[in-house]
Amino acid sequence: MVSLKELSKKEEKLASGHRLCAGCAEPIIVRQILSATDEPVIASNATGCLEVATTIYPYTSWKIPWIHSAFENAASTIAGVEACYQVLKRKGKINREIKFVAFAGDGGTYDIGIQALSGAAERGHDFLYVCFNNEAYMNTGIQRSSATPMGASTTTSPAGSVIPGKKEFPKDLTEIMAAHKIPYVAQGSPGFYNDLIAKAGKAFSIKGPKFMNVIAPCPRGWRHPTDKTIEISKKAVETCFWPLYEVENNEYRLTGISKLIAEGKKEKLPIVEYLKMQGRFKHLFTEKYKHIIPEIQSRIDSDWGILKKKCGY
Amino acid sequence: MKILGMNGDNAVAYAMKQINPDVVAGYPITPQTIAIEKFSEYVADGEVDTEFVAVESEHSAMSACIGASASGGRVMTSTASAGLAFMWEMLYVAASTRLPIVMNVMNRALSAPINIHCDHSDSMGARDSGWIQIYGENVQEGYDNIIQAVKIAESAGLPVMPCFDGFIVSHAVERVEALDDEKVKNFIGIYKSEHPLLDVENPVTYGPFDMYDYYMEHKKQEHEAMKAALKIVKDVGKEYEKISGRSYDTLSEHRLDDAELAVIALGSTAGTAREAVDEMRKKGINAGSLKLRLFRPFPYEDIRNALKNVKAIAVMDRCDSFGAFGGPMFSEIRSALYKTSDAEVVNYIYGLGGRDVTTNHIKKVISDLNNISTTGKVKEYVQYLGVR
Amino acid sequence: MKGWKEIPDGGLILEPGNSVEYKTGSWRAKRPVWDKEKCINCLICWIQCPDNAIIVENEKIRGINYDYCKGCGICASICPKEAISMEEEK
Numbered sequence A: 001m002v003s004l005k006e007l008s009k010k011e012e013k014l015a016s017g018h019r020l021c022a023g024c025a026e027p028i029i030v031r032q033i034l035s036a037t038d039e040p041v042i043a044s045n046a047t048g049c050l051e052v053a054t055t056i057y058p059y060t061s062w063k064i065p066w067i068h069s070a071f072e073n074a075a076s077t078i079a080g081v082e083a084c085y086q087v088l089k090r091k092g093k094i095n096r097e098i099k100f101v102a103f104a105g106d107g108g109t110y111d112i113g114i115q116a117l118s119g120a121a122e123r124g125h126d127f128l129y130v131c132f133n134n135e136a137y138m139n140t141g142i143q144r145s146s147a148t149p150m151g152a153s154t155t156t157s158p159a160g161s162v163i164p165g166k167k168e169f170p171k172d173l174t175e176i177m178a179a180h181k182i183p184y185v186a187q188g189s190p191g192f193y194n195d196l197i198a199k200a201g202k203a204f205s206i207k208g209p210k211f212m213n214v215i216a217p218c219p220r221g222w223r224h225p226t227d228k229t230i231e232i233s234k235k236a237v238e239t240c241f242w243p244l245y246e247v248e249n250n251e252y253r254l255t256g257i258s259k260l261i262a263e264g265k266k267e268k269l270p271i272v273e274y275l276k277m278q279g280r281f282k283h284l285f286t287e288k289y290k291h292i293i294p295e296i297q298s299r300i301d302s303d304w305g306i307l308k309k310k311c312g313y
Numbered sequence B: 001m002k003i004l005g006m007n008g009d010n011a012v013a014y015a016m017k018q019i020n021p022d023v024v025a026g027y028p029i030t031p032q033t034i035a036i037e038k039f040s041e042y043v044a045d046g047e048v049d050t051e052f053v054a055v056e057s058e059h060s061a062m063s064a065c066i067g068a069s070a071s072g073g074r075v076m077t078s079t080a081s082a083g084l085a086f087m088w089e090m091l092y093v094a095a096s097t098r099l100p101i102v103m104n105v106m107n108r109a110l111s112a113p114i115n116i117h118c119d120h121s122d123s124m125g126a127r128d129s130g131w132i133q134i135y136g137e138n139v140q141e142g143y144d145n146i147i148q149a150v151k152i153a154e155s156a157g158l159p160v161m162p163c164f165d166g167f168i169v170s171h172a173v174e175r176v177e178a179l180d181d182e183k184v185k186n187f188i189g190i191y192k193s194e195h196p197l198l199d200v201e202n203p204v205t206y207g208p209f210d211m212y213d214y215y216m217e218h219k220k221q222e223h224e225a226m227k228a229a230l231k232i233v234k235d236v237g238k239e240y241e242k243i244s245g246r247s248y249d250t251l252s253e254h255r256l257d258d259a260e261l262a263v264i265a266l267g268s269t270a271g272t273a274r275e276a277v278d279e280m281r282k283k284g285i286n287a288g289s290l291k292l293r294l295f296r297p298f299p300y301e302d303i304r305n306a307l308k309n310v311k312a313i314a315v316m317d318r319c320d321s322f323g324a325f326g327g328p329m330f331s332e333i334r335s336a337l338y339k340t341s342d343a344e345v346v347n348y349i350y351g352l353g354g355r356d357v358t359t360n361h362i363k364k365v366i367s368d369l370n371n372i373s374t375t376g377k378v379k380e381y382v383q384y385l386g387v388r
Numbered sequence C: 001m002k003g004w005k006e007i008p009d010g011g012l013i014l015e016p017g018n019s020v021e022y023k024t025g026s027w028r029a030k031r032p033v034w035d036k037e038k039c040i041n042c043l044i045c046w047i048q049c050p051d052n053a054i055i056v057e058n059e060k061i062r063g064i065n066y067d068y069c070k071g072c073g074i075c076a077s078i079c080p081k082e083a084i085s086m087e088e089e090k
Ligand SMILES: Cc1ncc(C[n+]2csc(CCOP(=O)(O)OP(=O)(O)O)c2C)c(N)n1
Pocket: A046, A047, A048, A049, A050, A071, A072, A104, A105, A106, A107, A108, A109, A132, A134, A135, A136, A137, A138, A139, A140, A145
């Protein structure tokens, strides 16, 4: 268990005055993740809401060294930073420990950035990659990505009179990263901050490439009230839509509430509990499209079964 | 000094070994591949301290270079053709973030159809990206340019792209006078970045979101830096002459003093042009040639001076600028001469995709110029040379 | 506003965290009101505030930083003791 009292004494690495929407999950996740290490951290950031809203010139919310260079290359940019660190350390020009982190949205990770991420992971750079998964291209106005859930209405997968929103299930990027057999891969949710901070702390302590996929409710894109961000991020876990787990040295482990659900100590909620809180799924509650919900439920159940098996249940 | 027999790619790798950069990010593409292979050997044999990042794409090569350069390291890479095109987005980022990255380009045509041989479409496509561009004629110049490029980049606070012709230079074994390692080391000195990202005590934000309120000020800074780079290129050239005995400026003239006709080329064709000029001179035709070394920043005053007495000029572009009035060099040279010269300026687009250009081709160009000069008539301002 | 000679080259920002000069409190439509009596200082609202607008000193909540609070209401919705309530901004 992390101690919030202890954490509250540390200096914040993300300053107030950023212009992310009210209730946005992204800065919550940044604060939680960066609170997990006492070492100096350097971040790269892909183009997206977080990058734009925290560095509107001449202001920056970053109190750590930070670099944005483009959309698809948070991983290769931090790879260059880390490479430079390694050589300068070898030459004795730097002798302190520094942590490297890449921040990117789901668009910048699942889609356009997957090549750079895969490459940097395979090359073994010492960095933590954090994907802020708000399940769409939010900064350009809520377009679908390959992380967008089936049935969600976005501006490029709108729910219409014949098409019920996005027709495809999202790709499982966490599994793709686990298949890289890097030392640490995890899924987290800001609602379960203990779990998320513990995972980030573990990730920071491990050498080599680490990947964390964090669900990041977006009030604007998911169409939910700004005060429901945390509740929804918990419902995602409680319905097993977004299980909490980690893969450490290829060993799968459920964590937090997900572990309790697997062990029958906590109830697995039906997916409607998650869907009904969000406007992007509103059309699924109409006569015409209500058949979609069982499809989503059955996919979740099947994915959950597979994951449980991997975790030894 | 050492006399070596090397092709252009190996000369680049050799110069890079002597420079011993902090980070090199590389990706294979013909005709550049040999350079990163050779450099990888230097790394494998512990002959350099460099962190070599064998990236998964050129986009990542330039992204990693940007990250490493922002971190305060001396950073290099090389590429060609599609590789450079794939980096396009990041070229602008490197330049406008004012990162002194050095990237050799072994000029190669762009697809389609896919072609691995020389023309200048790749680097000319990047001419407005904010990189300093220097074109070398042969292996020796390729070697010399890359060493100067490090110093130019770090003095100007801008990335530099030394270019030479793919295959024609990259794969041709020539005699190279290589400087002693110590000399190179002293010449380039130690790089000290003003705001390294790795300075965790003084956190810097690199690459913020810029609106219409400041973006133009940042572009103006870049504009001025590029202007100032002209003198830096000249100064570094003079300094380099002191240690190498070889002189470098923005351009070099061949028999232009009393010439009425001039051929302008960059890269390996400049040598062919000199030969053609010499042969035409023997026939009593008053020709000269100009080799342009620096394309960005464009040395328009030097060009005006060099061409002030000529009556007809042929600009040789090894790349088309489709739909434009001539190739990129043609447009720039005509613009440089506007109101300062009465010469007729014509354009030849030649050598695309490695199409051979011989002295005979250039002799024909000089004959054309002679006709223009004597008749005062231009049949065609822009034409393809050596096409069926 | 500064001219091109007065700003750092390359778009760099050399003042870490200077966004504090930009007050986002004006975005607020509703304001969280914190009840010291009900608060048990669990700090959950602090760790889940997107704007770092919960003021914590010596492990205890001291109040809300209205300069930055955008009024999202997360704190009020997650407080286990209902120590924060949302009121209309006047
Ligand atoms: C090469 C390139 N293509 C497209 C864009 C436009 N673009 C900027 S941000 C963005 C969406 C970002 O989405 P995501 O990565 O999910 O981050 P979010 O804003 O949702 O946090 C897009 C499409 C770009 N900047 N660069």
